[in-house]
Amino acid sequence: DARVTQTPRDKVTEMGQEVTMRCQPILGHNTVFWYRQTMMQGLELLAYFRNRAPLDDSGMPKDRFSAEMPDATLATLKIQPSEPRDSAVYFCASGSQGLAGGPSYNEQFFGPGTRLTVL
Amino acid sequence: KQEVTQIPAALSVPEGENLVLNCSFTDSAIYNLQWFRQDPGKGLTSLLLIQSSQREQTSGRLNASLDKSSGRSTLYIAASQPGDSATYLCAVSYQGAQKLVFGQGTRLTINP
Numbered sequence: 001d002a003r004v005t006q007t008p009r010d011k012v013t014e015m016g017q018e019v020t021m022r023c024q025p026i027l028g029h030n031t032v033f034w035y036r037q038t039m040m041q042g043l044e045l046l047a048y049f050r051n052r053a054p055l056d057d058s059g060m061p062k063d064r065f066s067a068e069m070p071d072a073t074l075a076t077l078k079i080q081p082s083e084p085r086d087s088a089v090y091f092c093a094s095g096s097q098g099l100a101g102g103p104s105y106n107e108q109f110f111g112p113g114t115r116l117t118v119l
Numbered sequence: 120k121q122e123v124t125q126i127p128a129a130l131s132v133p134e135g136e137n138l139v140l141n142c143s144f145t146d147s148a149i150y151n152l153q154w155f156r157q158d159p160g161k162g163l164t165s166l167l168l169i170q171s172s173q174r175e176q177t178s179g180r181l182n183a184s185l186d187k188s189s190g191r192s193t194l195y196i197a198a199s200q201p202g203d204s205a206t207y208l209c210a211v212s213y214q215g216a217q218k219l220v221f222g223q224g225t226r227l228t229i230n231p
Contacts, residue, residue, distance in 0.1 A: 031217065043208070043221040056218060091162060095217075107153065108219060110163040
């Protein structure tokens with residue numbers, strides 16, 4: 001049963017601390033997305049990668065957020081320093097865009113999310 | 120600006136009823152449209168994906184339609200069950216950009 005996994009599931013930290021969230025995309029998928037969900041803003045894209053290359057990070061505050069894919073099985077989202085307004089649920093999703101396929105072409109599959117609370 | 124709107128924001132119906140959830144989008148140059156389900160405190164589960172060239176997709180009791188010209192999609196749920204209670208999200212991706220633009224969701228409650 002192929003799934004996107006995310007760690008940690010919950011993180012409580014104090015303002016100013018560094019936070020690192022990790023995502024393991026579905027094996028064989030070549031795109032990875034990071035979304036943030038809040039009550040006020042709903043779901044917003046932060047960054048996405050195709051074949052490990054960053055394609056769009058326009059939704060991410062550049063001064064404190066960074067996203068990387070060290071290899072095809074790991075994506076990371078880092079916040080340094082964290083602030084209370086960063087409190088949200090962060091979702092990772094993966095897909096197989098750009099690859100020949102059937103009805104699932106370009107479909108995105110989401111992980112369970114990391115619930116971040118910054119005090 | 121590309122926006123996705125879902126109406127109503129919340130819906131409560133008795134078990135067994137057929138129901139329709141609505142999604143509208145401002146830019147008709149979509150690549151595809153995806154419907155998700157989100158249970159409280161959980162991630163998103165993909166329900167149906169409709170490519171821009173398609174008019175509808177079906178999965179079990181779910182049927183999603185797409186009308187690009189009017190900028191609308193509907194999710195039809197037949198014979199609703201209490202287990203269908205969740206928030207349903209519509210998301211659109213556009214030509215040239217693979218990111219999903221989400222609506223705010225419809226919170227559905229099916230009463231036994």
